[in-house]
Amino acid sequence: MKIQIKNGRLIDPANGIDANKDLFIAAGKIVGVGAAPDGFQANRIIDAAKMIVCPGFIDLAARLREPGLEYKATLSSEMSAAVAGGITSLCCPPDTDPPLDEPGLVEMLKHRAKSANKSHVYPLGALTIGLGGQKLTEMAELTDAGCVAFSHADHPLTDTQVLSRALAYAATFGFSVWLRPQDAYLAKGGVAHDGEVATRMGLPSIPTTAETIAIATILQLMRSTGARVHICRVSSAIGVQMIRAAKKEGLPVTCDVGVHHLHLCDRDLGYFDSNCNLMPPLRGLRDRDALREALKDGAIDAICSDHTPVDDDAKQVPFGEAEPGATGLELLLPLTLKWATEMKLSLSDALATITSRPADVLGLSAGRLGVGCAADIAIVDTNRTWRVEREALRSQGKNTPFLGFEMVGKAICTLVDGHVVHES
């Protein structure tokens, strides 16, 4: 289908474009930027007047809950939520049930995702069998099946010898390993950041050292194995500083931040709001501010939603018993824009954090709008305000600290491979 998107403000951070240019699509690819190719006859013209036309967003962490956890959410509902949020590519962590540790499971997931005809899904393979932290998975086979990297999700990998060998094995093939830095022993039993707020609230806490000790271990093992590592959901000021220094040293390390951690800190737990029970925990004010700066200066590479749908029953319990996580696919865009506005950054810089920069982490030539690129596009109204209500969210996860809040920014139309997959 030949599509022309006209009258929009085209923002393509990777190519430094921020101008009123039309976009021309054919056979699922971009065939013209600014000017139509010869003989182009559009089957459909989309009028993007007063809208931003940008690359579709790339979310480095979104739990789709399939296979196995369908009572929390399904592929169908979550993929609808993704494209409603303007997300055209997403990575799903391997902590499904069973975990993504076999090529067959990965193939099935990819197949089901493709049939949904919405966002591209890039599975992260399990680093160890069953995420049990003992035996390696068949990383080469899993990569052939479609895994873009290997992860241990939120499961602890306490045996440093296994971790070291897993990194070395991955490094053999140049595979990237994604790790959430949390020392299992220091974090044991904790549900909130170790600081004056958890002290006041009497909540068992997770000290910052749980993250920084894990980061130190990861960086040291990177030096000895040569592995490429992506550190997931950094949450502390000291952690960020360690990663910044490692990058300066030249280590092949990247990292991301969960979009909620850019805005919230431990004080936002308020009167024990279980929707603020997140992993890693919301840390202190200084940590939050350090994360916001680090994303701006590049110490943090990208934002992700860390989308984690949790059923009501698992949240409507006392704080310490709640399942951690927040729904995020539909909030990624407005919360990213909010961060950028508050940091006085341009729209292009804002959108880079969820388009070209995550694409670079993945090593994909996605997140950009040059001629020949896949037509993965989001048409965004940056002035549209909407209220976060249960009914407004397409995700089955209604668990958000922002329930009742007003958001600014909405994807009005989303295209994947040149097909319109969402329109509002």
Place this chain on the structure above:
Amino acid sequence: MNHNPQLNKNGELTHLLTIEGLSAEIVRTILDTAESFVSVAEREVKKVPLLRGKSVFNLFFEASTRTRTTFEIAAKRLSADVLNLNIGASSTSKGETLLDTVDNLSAMHADMFVVRHAQSGAPFLIARHVKPGIHVVNAGDGRHAHPTQGLLDMYTIRHYKRDFTQLTVAIIGDVLHSRVARSQIHALTTLGVPEVRVVGPKTLLPNGIENMGVHVYHDMAKGLKDVDVVIMLRLQNERMNGALLPTAQEYFKCYGLTQEKLALAKPDAIVMHPGPMNRGVEIDSAVADGSQSVILPQVTFGIAVRMAVMSILAGN
């Protein structure tokens, strides 16, 4: 999520969940009301009709004989109908959620829930959930708060010392795990006590406790110097298992209250303990039974304070 859940639309106390956020005025009103109830215990017929016709449900998800008993006595002296819920045997062990349990009991026309739960914040969840007009009293939630204990401790201090603004108070022991300590700290600072000290090893004092308005001491001798009120906290056996402490014996040596250590405080200092005591662990028997101990009066005052809390809530 942002408004103080303890207050109703008119700014009156409708739940008692924590002392944090209560004005000094409200705290003093509770203490003054308690004073009027102390005399009830001395009468032959120890009852007033303030809660007649009301149903008070004791919802104890954590075992407790002492606190539950004092709440029961307090409610009965107010002429309320009291129901004790043995949660272990109830539907919760069959998988019923906390909120479903509360809904079912509300449907049986409960007017007031007295709740003790192992999780910090549980009473807030319940208070947000019940219909207006049903009152929730926190009888202890996790490590977070035990407001009636904090209040009865203030009542006790006021009874013996009168003026809060001239006092030095030391809270000694496992502050990290203590909901009583947190409630006491809020109450003491709210009532204007100029110096509140916490004393204990680093492993038992939580991160950032100074921000609650206390001075931190690790040396008990220094912490006790010239103190007017000594509050000893209970040490649980589990602390030895979690690598927080080596043995009860070493704890007693460093942080146990003996006659000798008590002599470092003011000569007319009072000794308090929320109970139950571990004799020989945090407190020497000689001190517990000695002339400066006010531990037993604390228990008596506890009934009057709980009567005050329940009557104030029911009246709002």
